[in-house]
Amino acid sequence: MSEISPEGLAEQAERAPRSEPDPGREVGQPRRRSEDARLVSGRTRWTDNLNPAGTLHVAFLRSPHAHARITRVDVEAARRVPGVVAAFGGADLAEEQGSLPCAWTVTEDMKVPAHPPLAVTEARYVGEPVACVVARHRYAAVDALEEIDVDYEPLPAVVHMEEALREGGPLVHQELETNQAYRWVFENGDLDAAFRDAPVLLERRYVQQRLIPTAMEPRAVLCEPDGDDFTLYSATQIPHILRLMLATVTQIPEHRIRVVAPDVGGGFGSKLQVYGEEVLCLLLARRLGRPVKWTESRSEGNMATHHGRDQIQRLTLAAERDGRVRGVKVDLLADMGAYLMLVTPGIPLLGAFMFNGIYKMDAYSFTCTGVFTTKTPTDAYRGAGRPEATFAIERLMDELAAELGLDPIEVRRRNWIGHGEFPYETVAGLTYDSGNYEAATDRALALFEYDKLRAEQADRRERRDVVQLGIGVSTYTEMCGLAPSRVLGSLAYGAGGWEHASVRILPSGKIEVVTGSSAHGQGHETAWAQIAADRLGVPFEDVKVLHGDTAVAPKGMDTYGSRSLAVGGIALYQACDRVVDKARRVAAHLMEASEQDLEFSGGRFAVRGAAAEGPSIQEVALAAFAAHDLPDGVEPSLDADATFDPGNFSFPHGTHLCAVEVDTETGRTRIRSYVAVDDVGHVVNPLIVEGQVHGGLAQGIAQALYEEAVYDADGNLTTTTMADYLVPSAADLPEFVTDRTETPATSNPLGVKGVGEAGTIASTPAVVNAIVDALRHHGVTDVPMPCTPERVWRALREAFREDPDPNPSAAPGAGGGLGSAGGAR
Amino acid sequence: MPRIRVEVDGVPYDDDVEPRLLLVHYLRDRLGKVGTPVGCDTTNCGACTVLMEGLSVKSCSVPAVQADERQVTTVEGLGMNGTPHPMQRAFHEAHALQCGYCTPGMIMAAIDLLRENPDPSDEEIREGLEGNLCRCTGYQNIVRAVRAAADEMRRQPEREVTP
Numbered sequence: 001m002s003e004i005s006p007e008g009l010a011e012q013a014e015r016a017p018r019s020e021p022d023p024g025r026e027v028g029q030p031r032r033r034s035e036d037a038r039l040v041s042g043r044t045r046w047t048d049n050l051n052p053a054g055t056l057h058v059a060f061l062r063s064p065h066a067h068a069r070i071t072r073v074d075v076e077a078a079r080r081v082p083g084v085v086a087a088f089g090g091a092d093l094a095e096e097q098g099s100l101p102c103a104w105t106v107t108e109d110m111k112v113p114a115h116p117p118l119a120v121t122e123a124r125y126v127g128e129p130v131a132c133v134v135a136r137h138r139y140a141a142v143d144a145l146e147e148i149d150v151d152y153e154p155l156p157a158v159v160h161m162e163e164a165l166r167e168g169g170p171l172v173h174q175e176l177e178t179n180q181a182y183r184w185v186f187e188n189g190d191l192d193a194a195f196r197d198a199p200v201l202l203e204r205r206y207v208q209q210r211l212i213p214t215a216m217e218p219r220a221v222l223c224e225p226d227g228d229d230f231t232l233y234s235a236t237q238i239p240h241i242l243r244l245m246l247a248t249v250t251q252i253p254e255h256r257i258r259v260v261a262p263d264v265g266g267g268f269g270s271k272l273q274v275y276g277e278e279v280l281c282l283l284l285a286r287r288l289g290r291p292v293k294w295t296e297s298r299s300e301g302n303m304a305t306h307h308g309r310d311q312i313q314r315l316t317l318a319a320e321r322d323g324r325v326r327g328v329k330v331d332l333l334a335d336m337g338a339y340l341m342l343v344t345p346g347i348p349l350l351g352a353f354m355f356n357g358i359y360k361m362d363a364y365s366f367t368c369t370g371v372f373t374t375k376t377p378t379d380a381y382r383g384a385g386r387p388e389a390t391f392a393i394e395r396l397m398d399e400l401a402a403e404l405g406l407d408p409i410e411v412r413r414r415n416w417i418g419h420g421e422f423p424y425e426t427v428a429g430l431t432y433d434s435g436n437y438e439a440a441t442d443r444a445l446a447l448f449e450y451d452k453l454r455a456e457q458a459d460r461r462e463r464r465d466v467v468q469l470g471i472g473v474s475t476y477t478e479m480c481g482l483a484p485s486r487v488l489g490s491l492a493y494g495a496g497g498w499e500h501a502s503v504r505i506l507p508s509g510k511i512e513v514v515t516g517s518s519a520h521g522q523g524h525e526t527a528w529a530q531i532a533a534d535r536l537g538v539p540f541e542d543v544k545v546l547h548g549d550t551a552v553a554p555k556g557m558d559t560y561g562s563r564s565l566a567v568g569g570i571a572l573y574q575a576c577d578r579v580v581d582k583a584r585r586v587a588a589h590l591m592e593a594s595e596q597d598l599e600f601s602g603g604r605f606a607v608r609g610a611a612a613e614g615p616s617i618q619e620v621a622l623a624a625f626a627a628h629d630l631p632d633g634v635e636p637s638l639d640a641d642a643t644f645d646p647g648n649f650s651f652p653h654g655t656h657l658c659a660v661e662v663d664t665e666t667g668r669t670r671i672r673s674y675v676a677v678d679d680v681g682h683v684v685n686p687l688i689v690e691g692q693v694h695g696g697l698a699q700g701i702a703q704a705l706y707e708e709a710v711y712d713a714d715g716n717l718t719t720t721t722m723a724d725y726l727v728p729s730a731a732d733l734p735e736f737v738t739d740r741t742e743t744p745a746t747s748n749p750l751g752v753k754g755v756g757e758a759g760t761i762a763s764t765p766a767v768v769n770a771i772v773d774a775l776r777h778h779g780v781t782d783v784p785m786p787c788t789p790e791r792v793w794r795a796l797r798e799a800f801r802e803d804p805d806p807n808p809s810a811a812p813g814a815g816g817g818l819g820s821a822g823g824a825r
Numbered sequence: 826m827p828r829i830r831v832e833v834d835g836v837p838y839d840d841d842v843e844p845r846l847l848l849v850h851y852l853r854d855r856l857g858k859v860g861t862p863v864g865c866d867t868t869n870c871g872a873c874t875v876l877m878e879g880l881s882v883k884s885c886s887v888p889a890v891q892a893d894e895r896q897v898t899t900v901e902g903l904g905m906n907g908t909p910h911p912m913q914r915a916f917h918e919a920h921a922l923q924c925g926y927c928t929p930g931m932i933m934a935a936i937d938l939l940r941e942n943p944d945p946s947d948e949e950i951r952e953g954l955e956g957n958l959c960r961c962t963g964y965q966n967i968v969r970a971v972r973a974a975a976d977e978m979r980r981q982p983e984r985e986v987t988p
Binding site: 032033035036037039040041042043044046048049051137138139214215216217218263264265266268295297298299520521522523687688690691692694695696697698699721722723727729730731733735736759 | 843845846850853854857858859860861862863864865866867869870872899900901903904909913916917918920922923924925926927928929932947950951952954955956957958959960961962963964965966967968
């Protein structure tokens with residue numbers, strides 16, 4: 001990038017400087033996490049660790065067929081196994097088990113099939129539960145499953161989305177008379193003008209393979225009855241939503257159900273769900289009057305915990321010869337799997353407003369068709385809709401650059417929204433409040449040594465080196481901080497997107513912060529304490545953060561969509577300010593001063609301009625507790641709540657650059673260097689932010705190189721274990737170079753945006769772009785994901801017009817089989 | 826039913842166990858030592874890693890009977906007199922954990938790695954921890970933590986060798 005001069009760099013850096021943390025403030029400090037002490041010593045409360053007296057263990061028998069009629073379930077022999085307390089088939093619970101909820105009716109005519117927690121008459125994916133056993137030990141429960149006799153009449157599997165939509169083909173749900181769940185359309189701008197006679201027209205088909213989220217903690221549920229009340233512990237991201245949904249499904253009144261998310265070992269979207277096992281444990285505890293517990297095995301979970309991604313994307317991009325994009329058309333097939341779970345149909349639509357990326361264009365259209373197949377239902381997985389969109393547009397921008405013979409950075413520069421153009425209303429109808437793509441890109445180019453690597457690439461090409469170097473670019477943005485309730489309403493989502501916080505000052509001056517955002521690895525206990533410590537002017541150590549229990553934190557919308565800080569953190573900020581306002585009245589009374597004359601700084605009140613210090617907020621709290629001398633009409637409490645509903649999404653962005661070395665003889669890809677410069681606005685704890693970026697990168701790179709849920713032609717999942725589904729290890733991943741620019745969000749008082757998904761969203765296209773860039777001079781224009789050595793090798797051989805294998809095997813196997821519906825065929 | 830005598834984190838136990846009972850379930854369900862979690866059923870993830878006679882084993886693939894007459898150390902047995910083990914401290918300092926589910930196994934595997942190689946390179950750390958999966962951290966800070974713990978443990982070897 002010869003255009004970038006050192007002066008230019010300095011100028012850009014000046015425009016988006018990173019703020020240095022104020023040593024006197026908590027926000028901005030790389031605090032070590034308060035959570036760690038219990039986690040590094042094994043003193044944890046994972047759901048499976050909990051064992052109330054008399055706990056019974058549940059095991060589920062699951063369908064071995066992708067699609068079958070269930071004609072008989074006989075559990076009698078299982079009931080006679082020593083230690084077995086009960087066993088049930090779906091029909092035994094049909095009257096009470098209800099149907100699992102879908103909270104997002106994306107179109108009025110969306111087809112919503114019934115989804116009984118235990119299948120009653122038909123099983124529609126391998127792994128769907130059909131019967132259960134309750135026993136005194138986990139081994140006894142699993143043993144007894146063998147004694148259950150089920151008669152199945154196999155029905156045809158529906159594996160590929162494109163075939164599923166063909167007239168007259170087999171149906172997943174006979175009663176719906178179609179495999180199409182919905183069709184959702186968005187259009188803006190004059191498409192005809194943009195696409196008619198376009199000097200450059202690119203058409204591409206990309207496949208977002210099906211992924212298995214694979215949180216390290218498998219799911220677990222424990223339900224403890226207490227008379228007519230029930231406490232349900234679950235490894236869930238969403239205790240509040242789960243409570244409401246359990247009440248809705250089972251008709252047990254909401255106030256009789258308490259949901260606790262104790263320590264939760266990661267989620268990545270997979271625990272943003274209302275699962276059949278949760279409903280069934282509740283019903284079994286009610287029937288048996290004893291605590292019941294179910295803990296998933298990994299191979300069970302790979303089939304039964306929802307999957308992510310799985311789209312076929314047909315994309316058209318129209319551009320001028322100078323690289324300016326005129327418009328983009330998107331036509332998606334999105335695999336729903338066999339049922340619509342909590343937000344299944346809405347996931348691809350979270351990408352509907354993101355296929356334009358950071359670029360200006362005149363016209364845009366987006367069509368998504370949701371398709372039923374006889375596979376595990378899909379739903380949220382880290383990024384949820386936005387990684388798919390970002391992949392598409394960032395791959396297209398590289399393709400456009402190649403088409404025009406331009407540098408991929410230059411093509412982006414010619415199209416992106418300039419720093420001075422914010423706030424900017426995009427062609428997809430969102431208003432990006434802030435951003436500085438120039439600064440992030442310049443910083444990334446400098447850290448990456450872009451020019452040097454381009455020179456090396458040219459040299460290797462010249463030398464016809466067996467190992468070719470490729471450089472991949474991804475200048476992404478995403479929408480997070482889910483979500484303004486009005487927007488959710490306009491999209492027909494079943495709830496709002498606010499978040500709640502409470503702040504309590506105890507008589508001793510210690511602080512309890514209650515948040516509705518329930519963490520499972522994100523470090524809220526630390527970051528929330530940092531925010532409260534600053535706003536209230538109290539020591540960090542004086543703040544305790546409570547979450548994840550509907551009895552303790554009764555209001556909340558939970559944790560997903562990089563929303564915790566940008567929504568929940570702001571609720572906390574506002575609640576703290578309300579506490580200070582209340583304290584101000586009491587302090588003014590105690591100081592015999594007027595409220596307006598008081599200032600609050602460093603946790604203390606003082607009369608403005610006066611030398612003498614007044615009471616600390618903690619002293620005021622004690623006075624409020626004693627309540628001996630309060631102003632008339634003032635209640636004896638400083639506690640306050642706040643519920644924050646964001647006015648807009650937040651839009652983190654950044655520039656990721658990836659260099660790969662591809663061995664053209666073996667197809668093996670090695671990431672040589674990876675630079676991520678992210679702009680997530682102001683930062684509460686840089687240590688936590690960096691960790692989130694690292695982990696996000698790992699998952700995005702894993703999609704590009706390693707992971708795929710593979711189904712065979714009969715609808716059997718062949719990647720049921722960690723031996724078959726390749727979650728990368730330390731040896732499979734590179735060292736990352738990370739940095740940040742800081743352009744604050746204007747939509748919230750902390751200027752924060754959210755960081756949980758950025759790394760995942762950005763990295764997948766950066767890696768694939770790099771691989772294609774390494775091989776493009778050989779004629780390769782795409783490699784389907786995951787870009788395994790075999791696939792890279794095949795892409796090269798096809799480009800060389802050599803038949804890689806006269807009789808290509810259709811045998812399934814991780815990364816090499818039919819893949820996701822429609823797959824990389 | 827076979828009878829085993831096993832010492833776990835310094836405490837002797839004497840128990841009848843089914844031959845098929847896995848060590849991790851013996852630890853969790855019989856001894857209440859739930860600090861060691863289970864992450865998979867194919868010995869891929871390493872979350873259940875403990876030390877047996879000082880060597881790391883995945884306790885989901887060891888029958889409890891194999892621990893007969895052996896000494897087992899779990900993450901709960903690390904540290905001395907209330908002071909955390911240098912590896913535990915390093916994980917905290919380097920932010921080498923997020924959800925923390927893989928952490929007990931990762932720490933035990935890392936301790937065994939340093940027993941074999943007290944001064945590993947980053948690459949040797951990555952290769953050495955290949956059998957332990959983490960979904961949150963991207964491993965970078967884990968590598969950092971293990972390196973820092975190695976430095977610390979080489980400085981004070983005798984105090985830190987035995988957990």
